[in-house]
């Protein structure tokens with residue numbers, strides 16, 4: 292029984308887990324959890340593995356990725372794109388370019404996700420292609436900084452807009468701690484909901500996706516109506532857009548374009564997130580590419596239309612000087628009611644993005660726990676013992692929790708059949724970043740580290756094509772796709788490195804710290820494996836594996 296809480300690969304060889312000789316699936320990759328519970332001594336895993344309960348449908352995947360991508364960016368970063376691109380026409384081009392770049396990245400990831408249908412995304416791809424160290428370093432950065440950092444940014448923006456909705460323009464003068472407190476409450480709610488039930492999380496996601504599309508569609512329609520009729524809250528006909536010189540003033544400097552592109556890319560960021568949960572799809576090989584090829588064009592189109600609407604409604608000067616473009620938009624058309632409405636929409640959009648990112652971050656941390664990169668408790672499911680057979684669990688539950696499970700749609704697996712500990716860790720780290728609030732550094736870190744790993748992963752796709760041409764790839768993207776992605780992201784990376792050498796150094800040092808930690812974790816894991824293989828007696832070394 293003391294073996295129960297072993298993380299999956301601490302108890303068997305990582306390599307053979309990732310690349311089993313005797314494949315259990317056509318393409319040679321088995322979902323985490325599956326091959327072990329049927330063979331090794333780890334039958335104790337029982338029902339305690341997420342991937343055994345494949346719950347995600349095409350719609351869930353779509354709302355997950357759309358919900359994550361459409362967050363704050365389209366409502367707040369247009370000014371950064373405009374200012375750096377220099378003209379309205381150029382900024383529309385930047386939005387299109389950013390969208391297409393994200394789409395090429397997502398298509399590349401779809402190929403990898405189909406060939407290696409495991410939870411964890413880049414962690415498993417990098418491990419396979421470049422060796423486990425790279426997979427670990429990705430996880431190290433993603434779990435410690437990238438994931439909680441981006442959640443912190445989104446939740447702070449959500450807080451700001453909620454406060455703005457509550458008290459109007461006064462919000463500019465309130466202490467940042469008020470915004471932060473609201474952000475923390477939002478984070479708490481989202482984490483709690485996602486801990487209670489997987490279905491609850493995905494259902495909320497579905498709801499938010501529709502809301503976001505309707506909001507962006509609304510913005511577009513209003514923009515067109517305003518352009519045609521000249522309607523505005525003040526009653527003065529608003530026809531500024533007729534005087535826009537669409538390409539007048541277009542920037543000619545490569546670095547301005549790079550900055551504009553970065554701002555646009557933030558709004559498109561999150562396209563990689565379905566890959567973290569591939570293992571939980573009912574039909575990953577069919578649905579992953581389908582999700583990506585519906586989500587990306589829809590998002591690109593709605594972003595471009597929303598931007599056109601902004602240009603129709605707002606004078607360029609206002610547009611370029613505001614960080615709350617959407618609220619300005621609402622105010623211009625409908626007055627204070629409009630700004631209230633838009634502030635609410637933006638905060639709801641951020642809340643939805645926070646929900647989606649919490650869902651996937653939880654899975655990433657969970658996989659890291661299972662691989663032994665983190666203490667094994669983070670690779671566990673639920674706050675109750677989900678290793679018991681489901682039937683006995685159901686019998687012991689009281690009527691209230693049964694009813695709740697039914698309402699959430701989780702009768703089969705039960706409540707708290709989620710990576711609870713992983714989500715709590717993620718929420719704690721996010722809260723730290725919210726407190727510290729050093730977003731300048733965080734954003735640069737996100738740009739440099741994030742794009743390094745995007746680049747490496749997509750480069751890995753190309754390498755894998757050469758090295759393993761016969762690997763079964765249910766979905767294959769055009770080879771130009773990863774090549775374009777690699778070239779553009781290399782360009783962006785080099786710009787960031789030269790523009791922010793000091794911040795880049797922070798990234799390098801942080802990644803460097805991950806290297807000794809990797810050897811420490813792996814040495815610990817292998818020793819546990821050796822000991823568990825030799826005799827029945829296992830001296831429990833808590834310092835090695837944490838709180839099991």
Ligand code: ARG
Nearest residue numbers: 360362363364441558560648
């Ligand atoms: N695209 C989102 C927004 O505009 C940000 C996504 C952040 N990335 C992430 N993996 N959570 O707000």
